Amino acid sequence: MDSKKKNLMLMVPMLHQGGFERVCVKTARLMQEYYNVYILIFSSKDINYDVTGLNVIDIDVPSQKGLINKVFNVFKRVNKTKKIKKELGIDISYSFGSSANYVNTLSNMGEKVLTGLRCQTDMEGTRQVKLFCRKSDQVLSCSKEIVRQLKSDFDYDRSTYIYNPLDVEDIRNKAMDPLDDFPFIGDDIKVISCSARNDYIKGIWHLVKAFSLAQVKHPELRLVVLGAGNWEKYNELSKALGIKDKVAFVGLKKNPFPYVAASDLYVCSSNHEGFPNAVLEAMALKKPVISADCKTGPREILLSEKEYEELIEKIPDGSSITAPIRGEYGILIPDMDQEENFDPEYVTEGERILSSEIVRLLDDENGLSDYAERSNKRAMFYTPDSYKDSIHEILKRYE
Numbered sequence: 001m002d003s004k005k006k007n008l009m010l011m012v013p014m015l016h017q018g019g020f021e022r023v024c025v026k027t028a029r030l031m032q033e034y035y036n037v038y039i040l041i042f043s044s045k046d047i048n049y050d051v052t053g054l055n056v057i058d059i060d061v062p063s064q065k066g067l068i069n070k071v072f073n074v075f076k077r078v079n080k081t082k083k084i085k086k087e088l089g090i091d092i093s094y095s096f097g098s099s100a101n102y103v104n105t106l107s108n109m110g111e112k113v114l115t116g117l118r119c120q121t122d123m124e125g126t127r128q129v130k131l132f133c134r135k136s137d138q139v140l141s142c143s144k145e146i147v148r149q150l151k152s153d154f155d156y157d158r159s160t161y162i163y164n165p166l167d168v169e170d171i172r173n174k175a176m177d178p179l180d181d182f183p184f185i186g187d188d189i190k191v192i193s194c195s196a197r198n199d200y201i202k203g204i205w206h207l208v209k210a211f212s213l214a215q216v217k218h219p220e221l222r223l224v225v226l227g228a229g230n231w232e233k234y235n236e237l238s239k240a241l242g243i244k245d246k247v248a249f250v251g252l253k254k255n256p257f258p259y260v261a262a263s264d265l266y267v268c269s270s271n272h273e274g275f276p277n278a279v280l281e282a283m284a285l286k287k288p289v290i291s292a293d294c295k296t297g298p299r300e301i302l303l304s305e306k307e308y309e310e311l312i313e314k315i316p317d318g319s320s321i322t323a324p325i326r327g328e329y330g331i332l333i334p335d336m337d338q339e340e341n342f343d344p345e346y347v348t349e350g351e352r353i354l355s356s357e358i359v360r361l362l363d364d365e366n367g368l369s370d371y372a373e374r375s376n377k378r379a380m381f382y383t384p385d386s387y388k389d390s391i392h393e394i395l396k397r398y399e
Contacts, residue, residue: 001036006399007088008035009111011081011095011104013063015039015056016046017197017228017252019277020096020118023142023164025049027094030165030388031395038088042077042099048254057084063099074102081107092398094140098122098132105135112137112398117146117159119274119296121201129154137398142275144308145296145318160394164275165387168284168379175257175285182262183248184222190362191222193263193287195256195278196270198229203269203292206336206351208234210269212241213347213355218362221246226259228252233342240344261285264368265361269354271338273297279330284379288371289330290357292350293320301378302330324357329378330371331357 001007008031012024028037038055043062059080064073085093086109094114095104101115115136123129123146133139133150139159141147150156184191192211196202204225215221223246225231231249238247253259260266266282268291275297279289283301291298295318300308307327315321320335336350361367 005034005036006091007038008395009038009040009085009088009090009093011040011093011100013042013097013099014045014047015041015049015051017048019164019274020116022049022277024096025051025054026165026167026384026387027391028054030384031392034392035092035395038090040081040084042103048252059084074106077103078107082109085109085111092395094395098125098128101132101136102128105132108135114138114140114394114398116140116142117150118142119272121272122146122274123149123153133158138394140394143296144300146274148312149318162387162390162394163382164277164280165384166277166280166284166379166382167384171257171281171284174255175261177255177258179258179262181250182259183224183250189220189222190218190265191224191263192265192267192358193224193226193260193282194267194269195226195260195281196268197227197252198231198234200338200340201270201272202227203271203294203336203338204234205237205340205342206292206348206354207267207269208237208241208243208247209344209347210267210351210354210358211247212238212243212344213352214358214362215243215246217359221358221362223247224259224263225249226251226253226256237342237344257281257285260287263287265290265358267354267358268292268294268298269336270294270298271335276301280379280382283329283375286372286376286379288361288368288375290354290361291330291332292335292354293325293332294335295320298330299327299332302327302332304328324353329374331361333357 015021031037040057044058061077090111092112095101096116115132133156141161147159147161150159211223238244266287266289268279271294325332
């Protein structure tokens, strides 16, 4: 370690999958130029990111079930983290997500503490948000919406947003890896892709039902969903809807980009997001995007600055739109509910709207190619260099 550099600790529960885990690793690499960087994790199980050359510290306190075990886990994590912070002489600690934020704030050994609220689900626990605000030197988010909500709901003004880094060149290079197990082959088909774990916040049942409606008018359509989880209920739903041979749940892929690159359209059906990396990655691969106007992130990506400001003026409380918006960089549809429903006979208005927008885009002779170019243009806005400068500027305040 360089004795002339300050010591920066980045804290994240695991490195198995997910957007903020990816951002944590990227931040570590970008900040090595300026700091002695350490990544502290609670468990090394199923690491899915390349951590070669990074200082990763595993305190080996994996998650537990049950309230008592969870409380005990927090104290155990805090005690171990305190010792490590003291031994390493950490100057700045920055945590990603609520469970890491708890440990970071409660293990403060005199360093500057930055916490990350990166998703709308992070904002739902009023007590924890107040704790993080009170015990943090600054709260960072990846969305304007979260900053706005912290100010309006918690009267907290020591917060700022910094958009996630998007390494377009790296994504495109990885997308060129050979792909020999893509489930749908043929020049006459159109493929919708979506990268999402099996979690209610991703709303995949909405996407499956909307797809089932859209493929009636466009029988050439296929759907590929990438992500971890048990997809048995979704396979049963697809079978009941009569689309089993048109839908594939291919599981978690270490390199998902060739699969997205092989598709024609990307759809985000989430009801909660932070700043959806998967949407930006699809745009980096020049894929047109349709996304639900969930909290938070998609509207900031798919709308121009002018369109976004007009929307905030029209709906100042941050509520979802009620009708689709064909934005400058992508198509935004109303947020869909978060109640899982696998009844093939039950179709919501939101699912019908999503289906209609898919059909409308495919019916437009130039629709896909036009939005592909717009996606490409938008992706270039989120370069790693821009993120690097922004995060370093924030961290420098606490050196």
